[in-house]
Amino acid sequence: MPVRMQDVAQRAGVSVKTVSNVVNGYPHIRDSTRRRVEEAIDHLGYRMNTSARDLRTRRTGMITLNVPELSLPYFAELADSVIRAADERGWSVLIEQTGAERERELEVLTGNRRHRGDGVIFSPLALGPDDLDHFDVDFPLVVLGERVFGARADHVTMNNVEGARAATAHLIASGRRRIAVVGAHAGEVIGSAALRLAGYERALADAGIPFDPALVGEAGLWHRSTGAETMGRLLDSGTTIDAVFALNDAMALGALHALHERRIDIPGDIALIGFDDVDDVRYSVPTISSVDPGRDEIARTAVGLLVERITGSVAPFRRTVPDARIVGRESTGDAQGDGETTVAVRPGRVEDIAVSPLTVA
Secondary structure (H helix, E strand, O other): OOOOHHHHHHHHOOOHHHHHHHHOOOOOOOHHHHHHHHHHHHHHOOOOOHHHHHHHHOOOOEEEEEEOOOOOHHHHHHHHHHHHHHHHOOOEEEEEEOOOOHHHHHHHHHOHHHHHOOOEEEOOOOOOHHHHHHHOOOOOEEEEOOOOOOOOOEEEOOOHHHHHHHHHHHHHHOOOOOEEEEEEOOOOOOOHHHHHHHHHHHHHHHOOOOOOHHHEEEOOOOOHHHHHHHHHHHHHOOOOOOEEEEOOHHHHHHHHHHHHHOOOOOOOOOEEEEEOOOHHHHOOOOOOEEEEOOHHHHHHHHHHHHHHHHOOOOOOOEEEOOOOEEEEOHHHOOOOOOOOEEEEOOOOOHHHHOOOOOEEO
C-alpha cells in the first residue's frame, strides 16, 4: 500500500499541512520540525504525487539549470548535486549548456527556453556587471557564480577570496615561498579568477612574501589542457617554483600532467593544490589537495531558494556564501590514514564578494 502524506504526518507528530509545506519548499518552518518531517519521509519511503500537485498548481514540476559546459568536472558534479537536491523536494531538472556564449546566456533570460520550467538556476560566464538590467526578469531566478552581483534575484556564490587565501597559506605553512598561480585572467576585476588571485596575494602579504608577477600564469578557459600549457610555460621560463596553486581542479590535473612529463617530484620538489574538490582529484597520482567550496550546499541552497520563489515567497532577495574547507592530500604532503586532512576556511566578508544591497546569509 502506498505511503500517504497522512502517514508521514502521524510519524512526525505534525499536521498534514506541515508535511505539505515541507515537501513543497515552504520557507517559514522551524528547522527542528523540517528535520522531523524529512526523517519520517526517509523512514517511510514517501514519494510525493507530483502529477497531482502540478495539475493543481498549474506548474510543470520542473526547474531549469543553465551552466556553461558539462565537460568541466565542477559543473558536471554541480548538476548532479542539483538533481539530487531537487529530487528530494519532488522536482525534476532540465539541464542546458550555454557554452559560455553571450547570446545563449541572454537567451536564458529573454528567450523561449526559460518557459520550459517553473524557475531557473543560472550560472553565467559571458555576462557581467554591464548586463544587470537583463536579470530583471518576471520568473523565479537564482544566480550562481561571481560574474553578476546586485541582480534582483537570489544569489549563491563561493567563498572565493578566503578559499584561495587558505589554499596559499596551506602551501606557505609547509615552507613554500615560490608559489606559482595557474589560471589567471589578465585585466579581470569581477569573476572567480580575479577573486582567487586576490586571495593568493593576501596570503603572500600575510606571510611577508613579496608578490612576483613572474609566478602568475595566465590561461583562457579553465580546462586540463590550459592547465598543462600554463604549467609548461612557467617551468620553461626558468622561474624558481616550489609550489603551485591552480585556480580550479581541471587545471590542477593539467598542471600535474606537465609536472609528470618533466619528472618533477610532487610534493618533494613542487607542491600542488587546486580549487573545487572534484571527484577526479581523489584518484590522481598523487592525489591532489583542493579547496572544497561546499558544492552540495550550493546546490541545496539554490534549489531551496528557487522553490521558495516558485511557491510564492516574497522575502527580500538573498545572497548566501556556503562554508568552504581545505582538503589536504598527497600533493601537499598531507595524506594521513584515510588519505585526507581537512581545515575549515574562515568566513568570507561582504567586501570580498561584491557590494550590493542584498542580505548575506
